[in-house]
Amino acid sequence: MRALxxxxxxxxxxAVIGHVLTLHLVPSVIMGTAMNRLAAQGAALHSFRLAPRTTPQTQLVVRPSPDLAYSICAYHLRGPQPLRIRAAAYDDYGSISxxxxxTNNFATIRIEETAPDSSGPDILLRGPAGGEPDGLFDGHDLKSPTPRGLILIRRLAPTQQAYDRVKAIASADVCALSSSAGTISE
Amino acid sequence: MLGHSVMVLILRSLALTLTGLLLGGVSAFWMSGLFGAAPVTPASDISLEGWVSDWAIGSTSANAYTRARVARHGLLALAKEEAVYFIRNRDDDGDPLKASCHYELQGGRQDAAWWSITLYDEESRLPMNDDEALSIDATTVGDADTWTAVISQTRPEDRLWLSSRGAEQFDLTLRLYRPLPSLLATPETRLNPPSIRKRHCGAGS
Structure with a gap:
């Protein structure tokens, strides 16, 4: 008996170690796989890309909504340089998450929170090692808990017509490294 | 002789270690609903007439099981202040939703800026069909106080339609974007949970 x-x-x-380790690693591994899949589809780092209209044939991640148009920007903020983000204004539901x-959704900003005549919310995203923005910046100042992550713009587009409307404005979305709080180095 | 005993002890310990790690990993997968189709688990903390949700989705306060399940079945889900998600995989009789059956989905207004209901297969993916009928949303039903849609494999005439073609078993996700604070505070009284009535099963569904 004692031998057992x-x-x-x-x-x-x-078993306890394996259980805890698995739970800890699963989200990061799945997120990393999703980011690699996006990269394989031609998505560049620090640049928004409007995904094709969501259909069974084009779905990239689980449970996509066919009613939304998605623009995606993957980031990797190793140093102090922040990322400057701007989503072009849209006259229907829209958010930047x-x-x-x-996989934590650490911030979500509504696109229509800005004035209708503006070019959309102005956001600065700093990595864990990023410094404070300069005093001139008056937009949303965010800090990513991890160096890597994803930024997703969702815009309501339940029809092809609506998707085409998004397509016409999405090229004005900005996701680019900034040399300081005020300038974009594209 | 001693070397042999030590080797046996090391190999036995290694085997026990691997067995333990494997058991721990498998139990974590099972408890998080990571095996196959299990977006709905007993760990879901809100359940209203078959629609289940977890307010911790997307948030840093989500426990490890919720976080793993969402990563597998709903990656890039938003925190509840922006959107809440309800999933239902059984009809009003408590039977699993199957593509071989014909259902009537009935609902009404929701306490949110916008809502949608989307059909997903067992792998949490949009079923492979080209019917362009995998979702209905607030813009589809307009200002109607109540609405009815058909869930079937074939397109009905002049009815709202969710196509289950190519799904076998499936579930529905109700998304509520910009939920009102009242819905977040008391979902049990503020959610208007759509009903799913089975009409018939078999050929022609």
Whole structure:
């Protein structure tokens, strides 16, 4: 009987470690896979790309909404340089959401929160090692909990016509490294 | 002789270690609903007439099981202040939703800026068909207080339609964007959960 105690304890301790480790790693691994898949589809780092209209044939991630148009920007903020983000104004539902490498939605900003005649919300995203923005910046100042992550613009587009409207404005979306809080180095 | 005993002890410990790690990993997958089609698990914290949700989705406060399940079945989901998600995989009789059956989906207004209902297959993907009928949303039903849609494999005449063609078993996701604070505070009284009535099963569904 005593001979079974050590093996039982070892299996139990390892099971707990395996359980916790799996739960910890799964979100990061799935997020990393999604980012790699986006890169394989031609999405560049630090640049918004409007995904094709969501259909069964074009879906890239699980449970996409066919009613929304998605623009995606992957980031990797290793140093102090922040990312400057701007979503072109849209006259229907629209949001910019930020996801860290652990899948946390650490910020969401509504596109229509800005004046109708403006070019959309102005956002500065800093990595964990990023410094403070200069005093002149008066937009949204965000800090990513992890160096890597994804930025997603969702715009309501339940029809081909609506998607085409998004397509016409999405080229004005900006996701680019900024040399300082005020200038974009594209 | 001693070397042999030590080697046996090391190999036995290694086998036990691997067995433990494997058991831990498999149990984590099972408890998070990571095996196959399990977007709905007992861990979901809100359940209203078969529609289940978890207010912690997308948030840093989500527990490890929710986080893993969402990564697998709903990657890039928003936090509840922007959107809440309800999933339902059974009809009003409690039976699993199947493409071989014909259903009537009935709903009404929601306490949100915009809503949609989308059909997904067992792998949490849009089923492979070209019917362009995988979702209905607030813009589709207009200002109607109540609306009715058909879920079937074939297009009905003059009815709102969700196509289940190519799905076998499926589930529905109700998305509520910009939910009103009242809905977030008391979903049990503020959500208007759509009903799913089975009409018939078999050929012609």
């Amino acid at each position: 105690v050590f093996p039982a304890i070892l299996v139990l301790v390892m 930020f996801f860290d490498a652990r």
